[in-house]
Amino acid sequence: MKDNSEVIAELKKIVKQKGLKYTEQREIVLNIMLHANAHLTAEEVYNLVKENYPESNIGIATVYRALSFLEEVDLISSIAFGADGKKYESNDKSHHDHLICTKCGKIVEFFDKDIEDRQDRIAHENDFEITGHSMQLYGLCSSCK
C-alpha cells in the first residue's frame, strides 16, 4: 500500500500545530481512509488496519479515537446511513451526495450543482451560516427493482 504523502504531510502539520504527538497509529488510520473507495464503519477500518498492517498491534479504541480526531480536523467526514451506524470517508475527493439501494446496500455517489445552489439559497433565506450538509436518496437500484 503506497502512501499519500501530501495528505500525510497535512496531518503532520495539524498535529504539530496543536502541540500534539504524531503517532504511527493516526497515520495508519488516515492512510487506510485515503485508500478506501467505500464508506467504512469504525470496525471495518479496524479490520483493514489489522489486515494491511498486521505488525501494528493497534486496538479498536485507538481506531475510534483516530477517526474522531481526523474528523475533527476535517481530513475525513462521517455520515450515518440507516441502521449500519456511522460511516467514514476521506475528504480528499470532491463533495458529493449519495443514492442508496435499500435492498442490496449499494451506494452510488453523485453531485448536482443546482441542488447545491438551492441549498445555499435556502440556508441564506433562513439566516443560517451553512457548514455542511448531507443528502441521501433511498430506493431500489437497477438490479434490485
Place this chain on the structure above:
Amino acid sequence: MKDNSEVIAELKKIVKQKGLKYTEQREIVLNIMLHANAHLTAEEVYNLVKENYPESNIGIATVYRALSFLEEVDLISSIAFGADGKKYESNDKSHHDHLICTKCGKIVEFFDKDIEDRQDRIAHENDFEITGHSMQLYGLCSSCK
C-alpha cells in the same frame, strides 16, 4: 391531551387488516407522536409517555416496538441526525427537509420543490426507483453565529 381521531382510526384499520391486536400502548405512542412538534428519540417518547400517561405502566421496550411498528406502517418516519441516534416524527405533515444548527441543535424545516424535482431526475438518470430521501443542511442559526 386531545386525540387525533382520524389518524387513530387509521391505525385501528391497519392493525385489524393485519390481523393484529389493537392496544392502548400503540395508541398512546402514536398520540404522543401526533402532538410532538419536534423530532424525538425513542427515549424522549418514553419520557413523554410517562409524563402524559402516568397511569399507563409502559416499558421502554414497548415504546421501541411501537415506534418500529408505526414506522413500518408509515404513520411515522425516522431520520438519523448526527450523533443523537434515530429520531422520529409523525407523517401527518407534508414532506420536508431539515436545517440543523450544530451549536444549539435547533431544527428548522423547509420544503423546496426544485430540489425534489432534481432528486427525481438524478434517481432516474441512475436507474434508481426512489422510495424516500433525507436531506440535512448543517450550520449555525441566526442566534448562534
Place this chain on the structure above:
DNA sequence: GTCAATGCAAATCGTTTGCATGAAC
C-alpha cells in the same frame, strides 16, 4: 523527563430479545 497517546478491559449507551404473564379477539 514530561505529557499525550496507546492498549486493554471494564463501563456505558441505545436498542433488541427471551420469556412468562396479561390482554385482545
Place this chain on the structure above:
DNA sequence: GTTCATGCAAACGATTTGCATTGAC
C-alpha cells in the same frame, strides 16, 4: 381459548472511558 403484545430483565453491539504503560518530543 388462542394468539399477539406487554413488561421486565438479561443480552447485545457499538462506542467510550479509566488507568497503567509506552512512546513522542
